[in-house]
Amino acid sequence: MIEVQNLTKDYGHIRAVDNISFDVKKGEILGFLGPNGAGKTTTMRIITCFMPPTSGTVKVAGFDVLDESMEVRRRIGYLPENPPLYPEMTVEGYLDFVARIKNVPSRQRRELVHRAMEMCRVEDHRHMLIRKLSRGYRQRVGLAQALVHNPEVIILDEPTVGLDPKQIIEVRRLIKSLAGEHTIILSTHILPEVSMTCDRVVIINEGRLVAEDTPENLTIQLKGGEMVHLEVKAEAEALRRILRDIDHIRHIEIKPLDSADRLAVTVESERGHDLRSLLAAKIVQNGYELYELRPVSLSLEDIFLKLTTEEETSPVASDQPQQEEARR
Amino acid sequence: MKNIWAVYRKELGLYFVSPIAYAVIGIFLILAGFFFSRILDFFVQQSFMLMMRASQFGMPPQEFDVPGQVMQSFFGVVSTMILFFIPMLTMGSYAEEKKRGTMELLMTSPLTDSQIVWGKFLATLTLFIVMLAPTLLYMVALYWYSDPRPPLAVAASGYVGILLLGATLIAVGHFISSLTESQVVAAFLTFGAFLILWVIDAGSRGSQVLEYLSILRQFENFPKGIIDTKSLVFYASFIVLGVFLTLRSVDSLRWRRA
Numbered sequence: 177m178i179e180v181q182n183l184t185k186d187y188g189h190i191r192a193v194d195n196i197s198f199d200v201k202k203g204e205i206l207g208f209l210g211p212n213g214a215g216k217t218t219t220m221r222i223i224t225c226f227m228p229p230t231s232g233t234v235k236v237a238g239f240d241v242l243d244e245s246m247e248v249r250r251r252i253g254y255l256p257e258n259p260p261l262y263p264e265m266t267v268e269g270y271l272d273f274v275a276r277i278k279n280v281p282s283r284q285r286r287e288l289v290h291r292a293m294e295m296c297r298v299e300d301h302r303h304m305l306i307r308k309l310s311r312g313y314r315q316r317v318g319l320a321q322a323l324v325h326n327p328e329v330i331i332l333d334e335p336t337v338g339l340d341p342k343q344i345i346e347v348r349r350l351i352k353s354l355a356g357e358h359t360i361i362l363s364t365h366i367l368p369e370v371s372m373t374c375d376r377v378v379i380i381n382e383g384r385l386v387a388e389d390t391p392e393n394l395t396i397q398l399k400g401g402e403m404v405h406l407e408v409k410a411e412a413e414a415l416r417r418i419l420r421d422i423d424h425i426r427h428i429e430i431k432p433l434d435s436a437d438r439l440a441v442t443v444e445s446e447r448g449h450d451l452r453s454l455l456a457a458k459i460v461q462n463g464y465e466l467y468e469l470r471p472v473s474l475s476l477e478d479i480f481l482k483l484t485t486e487e488e489t490s491p492v493a494s495d496q497p498q499q500e501e502a503r504r
Numbered sequence: 505m506k507n508i509w510a511v512y513r514k515e516l517g518l519y520f521v522s523p524i525a526y527a528v529i530g531i532f533l534i535l536a537g538f539f540f541s542r543i544l545d546f547f548v549q550q551s552f553m554l555m556m557r558a559s560q561f562g563m564p565p566q567e568f569d570v571p572g573q574v575m576q577s578f579f580g581v582v583s584t585m586i587l588f589f590i591p592m593l594t595m596g597s598y599a600e601e602k603k604r605g606t607m608e609l610l611m612t613s614p615l616t617d618s619q620i621v622w623g624k625f626l627a628t629l630t631l632f633i634v635m636l637a638p639t640l641l642y643m644v645a646l647y648w649y650s651d652p653r654p655p656l657a658v659a660a661s662g663y664v665g666i667l668l669l670g671a672t673l674i675a676v677g678h679f680i681s682s683l684t685e686s687q688v689v690a691a692f693l694t695f696g697a698f699l700i701l702w703v704i705d706a707g708s709r710g711s712q713v714l715e716y717l718s719i720l721r722q723f724e725n726f727p728k729g730i731i732d733t734k735s736l737v738f739y740a741s742f743i744v745l746g747v748f749l750t751l752r753s754v755d756s757l758r759w760r761r762a
């Protein structure tokens with residue numbers, strides 16, 4: 177449904193997005209996870225035809241964002257980081273306007289506006305001026321705006337920022353209920369958010385794609401221990417027996433390498449136990465040849481450190497300090 | 505067309521719930537009425553004086569075209585007044601959209617940039633016409649109570665001139681509003697630009713180019729009942745230039761942070 181290929185975006189000398197590629201299948205919810213400044217908003221602005229890419233291509237429902245921009249825009253509902261609201265309009269008047277500029281035929285307009293208000297549960301407030309709504313209601317009106325023309329694709333940029341925990345739960349439930357019929361990309365810097373809502377996660381950091389997996393696998397990696405990759409010349413079963421005796425090992429994976437009876441070994445240890453020197457000693461003591469020993473996916477761990485890994489009680493306020501700490 | 509209409513009715517709707525628009529129109533009409541009555545008084549007195557003097561010296565009464573003079577002066581005053589009022593109608597057109605992030609909504613919707621720009625332009629022009637319309641009543645009154653009746657053509661060409669001038673100022677005002685996120689800054693810059701375009705012929709010492717560029721100089725012939733093709737071309741090209749620059753400026757948002 178959405179194909180991003182070798183997408184790069186420069187702002188002058190700053191490279192905000194660096195050669196990222198990913199696909200989103202029809203009906204899927206893709207989590208777009210990354211710390212602040214990772215390039216999430218930039219990528220979304222390119223997908224939604226707000227700005228052109230520096231290089232690479234993006235296709236939505238088979239249409240190119242540059243060459244067939246109008247077709248793409250008709251098919252996308254977009255909630256930017258700050259909901260694009262007119263404070264002096266009523267909720268219903270606003271949604272009617274959005275439906276018009278999204279080319280909803282006049283026959284269906286009323287019905288679709290009502291459907292969107294119902295889904296986002298703002299129909300009680302439909303005659304109210306947006307100016308008078310609380311932050312949570314405004315976010316819902318922003319969501320309703322993204323849904324009103326019943327688009328195939330929905331792009332949500334940090335849709336839960338600034339909401340209280342109850343509102344967050346509601347919004348997530350709503351987003352989940354949209355999956356299947358709609359294809360959704362949701363950006364966030366909050367790790368638990370993706371595991372709660374998304375089918376698949378793309379992690380970006382400093383403009384680069386660093387991982388793409390299911391939330392379950394990523395959570396295992398995070399919660400799981402430290403991984404070490406080894407390359408050893410040995411006999412597989414013998415090696416396994418030796419390694420098994422070491423304490424604090426959780427999992428051992430041994431695969432033969434193509435070249436010269438060497439083995440690729442991945443050892444997962446419990447968190448906080450660095451077994452590298454012990455592993456090296458054991459292997460050498462038993463007369464095997466050790467060719468390589470390196471920790472795996474440290475980059476990913478760095479990024480997890482920068483992410484917000486816990487639900488926050490006041491997301492906006494605690495955002496900055498947490499990032500600062502992570503850098504130190 | 506439908507898209508222009510959607511933008512147009514939204515803009516106009518926002519004007520009519522905004523206290524600024526009501527204040528601007530209200531103050532404009534009060535001032536315009538005040539000036540109209542002063543101008544009328546002045547020329548009626550003048551013509552009396554002329555008649556008295558003529559009868560004192562036993563001369564035949566002089567021709568003095570009171571309604572014509574009133575219209576000319578009135579259009580002159582209105583043309584100057586709108587230099588102060590239009591910046592307040594155009595200041596928010598783009599600056600507010602940019603500040604609220606609604607520009608991002610418009611620019612990711614299936615609208616072309618020129619549909620957005622023309623929709624907004626026509627909406628402000630409509631509001632300007634609404635602001636001007638009640639002054640027609642003064643003209644009607646003048647027409648009814650004058651004897652002989654003043655030529656309607658003069659009033660008509662005066663209004664054509666005011667509309668062209670207004671449309672030109674709106675095009676410039678929209679362009680300036682599209683350059684900033686602050687409507688206050690937009691209002692000051694727009695007013696400054698109008699002043700420059702107004703007085704540009706003052707230091708000209710006969711420089712034809714500068715005289716040509718003065719937006720009020722181009723207006724002078726209209727209230728005399730003369731519609732000059734040169735002025736029509738001048739205003740039309742100014743409007744097109746303003747709209748074109750606004751389009752460029754909106755397009756450039758796609759390369760910056762909105």
Ligand SMILES: Nc1ncnc2c1ncn2[C@@H]1O[C@H](COP(=O)(O)OP(=O)(O)O)[C@@H](O)[C@H]1O
Pocket residue numbers: 187190191192210211212213214215216217218219759760761762
């Ligand atoms: N208009 C811009 N001009 C220059 N740099 C920008 C602009 N917008 C974003 N950036 C930079 O690009 C990077 C990615 O930003 P963004 O896409 O907003 O990240 P995220 O949404 O993940 O927080 C950041 O380093 C940011 O400072």
Ligand SMILES: [Mg+2]
Pocket residue numbers: 213216217218257333
């Ligand atoms: Mg962002």
